[in-house]
Amino acid sequence: MNHEMSQRALVEAAAEGLRRLADDARCQTAFTAPSSALRDMLSPAARRYVLAPDRAGFFEQSARLRAKGYRVSAEFTGPDQGVADSARAEGVVEEYLGLLAHEPAPDRIGLDLSRIGLAHSAEAALRNTGRIAASGALRGSEVVLDTDGPGDVDTVLAVLEALGGRYGNLGVTLQAHLHRTKDDALTVAGPGRTVRLVKGTSPEASDVALARGPALDDRYLDLAELLLDRGVRLSLATQDAEVLAAAKERGLLEHVQDIEMLYGVQPETLRRHRAAGRPCRIHATYGTNWWLPLMRRLADNPPMVLSALADIGLDRGPAGAPAHQLY
Incomplete structure (x- = not known):
């Protein structure tokens, strides 16, 4: 038992270390510098989690995944770390x-x-979200707003409230670990509204959020039931096989819009659900600004650092093979 607890503590400390690396301004500056040695060294590891470096590559790879029966969401990582001015946004x-x-x-x-103007002003983020939502509505595409930590939630929900009545394709991500999320779910949930339910990864104080563990798993499933009861189009966005098994036992998987996993994370688990006939979605990032996605993927699962080092040591990432071969 002591060994188990010490291993758990080690993993938690490693996750915190990776989050600090992700947010360290010196690392971000080194990553974005011209001819960055840091970017060159880590690129084989990043290819495990980044679908493609550009838009053309995204469409090429996502077409192969769709041909295998997967739905594919797109998220652009941005040209660089900073979006503090309107031109970058x-x-x-x-x-x-x-x-x-x-x-x-x-x-x-x-x-x-934060990438489309929030760092500049809330008004800019609202205006730019409306432009993207309008374009998505014309093409039949959902636009799902992300939340990352409690500080941004109020702003994101304010944007959703301001635009949601005009654009029925606008949805939102909710983080189950935040204590406030049940109230938020009751506020935003309604027939036809798309909700992407995640556990949440940002470290928070105990009075703000639950830590990972059985209590969070139970809350996640309870929130999923609540959202489905209110008629939302629910994406269960989790890589946790045990939580998905519990969702199956509760009969939730028969009613969700899809099971969603991040590209490169637990592809074999998603493959099994797809083989069982369940709708499955891959949330795929693309672009060259992958410092944060890489560090956050590793922070979510610190043992994968060994795989990252192996990718670097072999000077190749698994995404060097066509994406559809991973799934």
């Missing part, structure tokens, strides 16, 4: 508009408001 908006202009357009995109 405009570049991200233009990328999403170009993505939605493609034939066929992605059926869903994930939208981080």
Whole structure:
């Protein structure tokens, strides 16, 4: 038991270390520097979790995944770490508009408001979200707003409230670990509203959120039931095989819109659900600004650091093979 607890503590400490690396301004600056040695060294590991470096590659790889029966969401990682000025945010908006202009357009995109103007102003984020939602509505594409920590939740929900009545394709991600999420779910849930339910990964104080463990698993499933009862189009966005098994026992998997997993994370688990005839979605990031996605994927599962080091040591990532071969 002591060994088990010490291993758990080690993994938790490793996850915190990876989060600190992700958020460290010095690392971010080194990553975005021209001819960055850090980016070159880590790129084989990043290919495990990043579908493609550009829009053309995204469509090429996502077409192969769709041919195997998967739905594919798109999230652009951005040209660089900073979006503190309107010009950089405009570049991200233009990328999403170009993505939605493609034939066929992605059926869903994930939208981080911090990348489309929130760092500049809440008004800019609202305006740019409306532009993207309008384009998505014309193409039949869902636009799902992301939340990352309790500090952004109120702003995201305010944008949803302001635009949701005009754009029925606008949805939201809810984080089960936050104590406030049940109230938020009751506020946003309604027939036809798309909700992407995640456990949540950002570390928070105990008075703000639950830590990972059985209590969070139970809350996640209870929230899923609540949302389904209120008629939402629910994506169960989790890689946790035990939680998905419990959802199956509760009869939830028969009613969700899809089971969603991050690209490169537990592909064999998603493959089994797809083989069982359940609708499955891959949330795929693309672009060259993959420092945060890589560090966060590793922080979610610190033992995968060994796989990352092996990818670097072999000077190749598994995504060097066509994406459809992973699934």
